[in-house]
Amino acid sequence: MREDRGTARAGHRLAVIGLAAACGLGLGVPAASAAPADPGGVGAAQQAAEAAAAQVTQLLEQSGAAQASLDAARADAAAALGRYEGERAQVEAARTAAEEARAAAAEAQAAVDAARVDLAAFARRSYMLGSTSPGLQALLTADGPAQVIERAVLLDAAGQGRSDAVAEFTALRQQxxxxxxxxxxxxxxxxxxxxxxxxxxxxxxxxxxxxxATVAELQGQQAVLEARLEQVRTELVELQRAEEAARPAPAPPAPQTPAAPAPVPPTPVVPTPVVPPPVVPAPDPGHDWDAVARCESGGNWSINTGNGYYGGLQFSASTWTGFGGGEFAPRADLASREQQIAVAERVLDVQGRGAWPTCGRNL
Incomplete structure (x- = not known):
């Protein structure tokens, strides 16, 4: 658990570029993680194991930052897709409106053309027919001056109506x-x-x-480093066993003639009180602490990274004792998995998932 990890990040593209640069510069399997130069030195093997664990921890943090950048990029892509779909809908609506406007303009032009044809035909008939035109016949067959005037007004209105229709349709066409x-x-x-x-x-x-792609690359490097860490730890255990086997047994003490003991009055036997072990409460079934441990420490519940954090859930010493872990063990890496989870439940109740800034999302 990292209480002091910062959660502020730059834009996800800059974060991806920075993480890719970090991968290229310092997150390969470096020489510092190799087996110690002195195969028989337990101290050198311990240092190699701690260095490998620190590299795994660093890579886990960067993997978490890369995952956050990926989540932000997915959200941006979804928002961009939504904007694109909205613009497409506006284009379709504008295209429909343009087609309707063009159709209306074509209809108006057709009406203007028809009105002009009708007016031209009326003028030709009036000119060509002369005295035999229906208009003149209507005037000549009138019963009197009053009827002649009435029919002349009607004929003039007919011609003017055609001219007005042409003007009206022309205005509509322009509109x-x-x-x-x-x-x-x-x-x-x-x-x-x-x-x-x-x-x-x-x-x-x-x-x-x-x-x-950055997340996938970091995950691949994480697998390589975790395998190397396991190898270094195995070598360390073998060296420790070999050192124990090679250590000479202590010489037996010289025999001494015991002096005659002075008579001791019998003392009453007081039974030693039996202190029951602390009860470990059952973990919340809804919390996947194993997933958090895999993210924090590669699932190693007894890890001591040497950087001030211990156990599968990477407790600091102050957090472990502050939340009652001392009733189980002095440090988290010396406690069992169940005991570490019990303390983690207490931390979660008070600080929430933010107590594990990167790996808390697995809960």
Whole structure:
């Protein structure tokens, strides 16, 4: 558990670039993790194990930061997709409006053309028929001056009506043409917005792909380092066993003639009180502490990384004792898995998942 880890991060793209640089510079399997130069030196093997554990811890932290960057990139890509879909809908609406406006303009133009044809035909008939035109016949067959005047007014109105129809349809055509132009402009603007949204979507999807590649690379390096850490620990255990086997047995003490003991009055036998071991409460079944331990320490419940954090859940000494871990063992790495989980439940109740900034998401 890392109480002092910072959780502030830069933008997820900068985080991905920084993590990739860190991977290239310092997270390979370095020479510091190799077996000690003196195969028989337990101290050197212990140092190698602690160095490998520190590298695993560092990589776990960077993997957590890379995962956070990937989550942010996924959210950005989803938002960009939503904006793109919205722009597409606006383009479709603008295209429909433009098509309707063009159709209305075409209808208005057809009406103007028809009115002009009708007016021209009326004028030709009036000119070509002369005295035999229906208009003149209507005037000549009138019963009197009053009827002649009435029929002349009606004929003039018929000709004027055709001219008015042409003017009205021309105005409608101009209005429809203006509407079609405005709709075409709106369609062009919507198409430009769609293209901008498409560019942003491509960039967001590329950022997500980069973040996913960084996470995969870190996970691969983590597997290599964890395997190396296990190998170093195995070598350390073998060296410790060999050292114990090679250590000479202590010489037996010289025999001494015991002096005659003075008579001792019998003392009453007082039974030693039996102190029951501390009760370890059952863990919450909804909390996957094994997943947190795999993230924090590679699942090693007895790890001592040498950097001030102990056990599978990486307790600091102050946190372990402050939350009652001293009733089980002096340090977390000396306690059992169940005892460490019991203390972790207490920490979780008070500090929440933030007590494990990177690995707490596994709960």
């Amino acid at each position: 429809a043409a203006g509407t079609a132009d405005a709709a075409g402009t709106a369609l062009a603007e919507a198409a430009a917005g769609e293209q901008r949204a498409a560019d942003l979507l491509v960039a967001a999807q590329q950022a997500e792909a980069d973040a996913r």
